[in-house]
Amino acid sequence: MIIATRESRLALWQAEHVRTLLQQLYPSCQVDLLGMTTRGDQILDRPLAKVGGKGLFVKELETALLEGVADIAVHSMKDVPMQMEAAFTLVAIGPREVSEDAFISNKYASLDELPPGAVVGTSSLRRESQLHARFPYLAVSPLRGNLDTRLRKLDEGQFDAIILAAAGLKRLGLGARIRAVLTAEESLPAPGQGALGIEALMNRPEIAAWMAPLHDARTAACVLAERAMARALGGSCDVPLGAYAKMRDDVIWLRGFVATPDGTRMTHAELSGAMAHPEALGQQLADTLRGAGAEAILASLDA
Numbered sequence: 001m002i003i004a005t006r007e008s009r010l011a012l013w014q015a016e017h018v019r020t021l022l023q024q025l026y027p028s029c030q031v032d033l034l035g036m037t038t039r040g041d042q043i044l045d046r047p048l049a050k051v052g053g054k055g056l057f058v059k060e061l062e063t064a065l066l067e068g069v070a071d072i073a074v075h076s077m078k079d080v081p082m083q084m085e086a087a088f089t090l091v092a093i094g095p096r097e098v099s100e101d102a103f104i105s106n107k108y109a110s111l112d113e114l115p116p117g118a119v120v121g122t123s124s125l126r127r128e129s130q131l132h133a134r135f136p137y138l139a140v141s142p143l144r145g146n147l148d149t150r151l152r153k154l155d156e157g158q159f160d161a162i163i164l165a166a167a168g169l170k171r172l173g174l175g176a177r178i179r180a181v182l183t184a185e186e187s188l189p190a191p192g193q194g195a196l197g198i199e200a201l202m203n204r205p206e207i208a209a210w211m212a213p214l215h216d217a218r219t220a221a222c223v224l225a226e227r228a229m230a231r232a233l234g235g236s237c238d239v240p241l242g243a244y245a246k247m248r249d250d251v252i253w254l255r256g257f258v259a260t261p262d263g264t265r266m267t268h269a270e271l272s273g274a275m276a277h278p279e280a281l282g283q284q285l286a287d288t289l290r291g292a293g294a295e296a297i298l299a300s301l302d303a
């Protein structure tokens with residue numbers, strides 16, 4: 001069994017994690033990692049939304065699957081395009097421990113403490129729009145690169161604070177850098193944030209069977225609902241949107257928003273629905289958002 005992975009420290013941690021789980025499940029099976037660089041890792045001087053979006057982080061890994069040099073690819077679900085090509089499928093979505101964004105700063109303990117004109121680093125339109133909406137007096141400045149690069153740029157003094165996913169920091173043992181975990185009200189996460197996904201070829205059903213023990217049905221229902229909402233709104237990372245679902249009993253509670261990058265227009269909505277039909281719920285929330293103002297926001301983004 002060969003696992004294709006990107007070579008960032010976080011991607012390698014995640015692939016190693018899956019390897020460890022597989023080795024525990026199937027002790028007689030040899031599991032190896034195949035590290036690869038993607039275009040998303042190489043192009044670091046522009047926001048992702050400007051260079052082709054999330055697909056940039058998965059394409060090379062998918063090619064490895066097609067060519068048979070790897071059997072599965074491990075991804076952060078957040079990096080997987082909403083619309084996957086027909087040859088590929090997600091065979092497992094793992095449990096997510098933390099889905100929230102985190103506030104990181106060497107000078108301030110929370111977003112509320114930042115003074116007017118303070119510079120917050122992020123290249124995510126989702127984070128940018130939410131920051132502008134709540135804190136119109138802050139400046140938002142682009143920040144790309146892997147987690148270590150982003151933290152280094154903060155430490156060099158290029159920013160007063162940065163926003164990162166709490167999950168990535170915790171996985172790399174960098175949880176101590178988190179000054180505050182942002183609630184869903186403060187920063188609604190990206191679809192799939194905090195969850196790992198395992199991708200394989202559709203025409204290798206045996207892989208799905210082997211990966212079944214790594215699948216967490218409750219997390220998967222949440223992530224599928226979040227992704228269905230974003231897909232129905234045509235969003236990947238070129239649209240400022242967030243989607244976050246939680247399970248209570250066997251009911252999915254799904255929240256979403258769509259905004260303009262400057263945060264001056266923002267539409268929020270929330271719905272609940274059966275765990276058995278996550279994608280219908282995501283679609284329904286997208287329709288609700290469109291009716292409540294997102295349609296006009298999306299039209300203004302296209303212009």
Ligand SMILES: NCc1[nH]cc(CCC(=O)O)c1CC(=O)O
Nearest residue numbers: 076078164165167168193194195
């Ligand atoms: N956008 C890149 C990316 N993809 C996944 C994570 C973090 C881990 C996760 O969400 O599972 C990050 C870093 C970040 O947004 O701070």
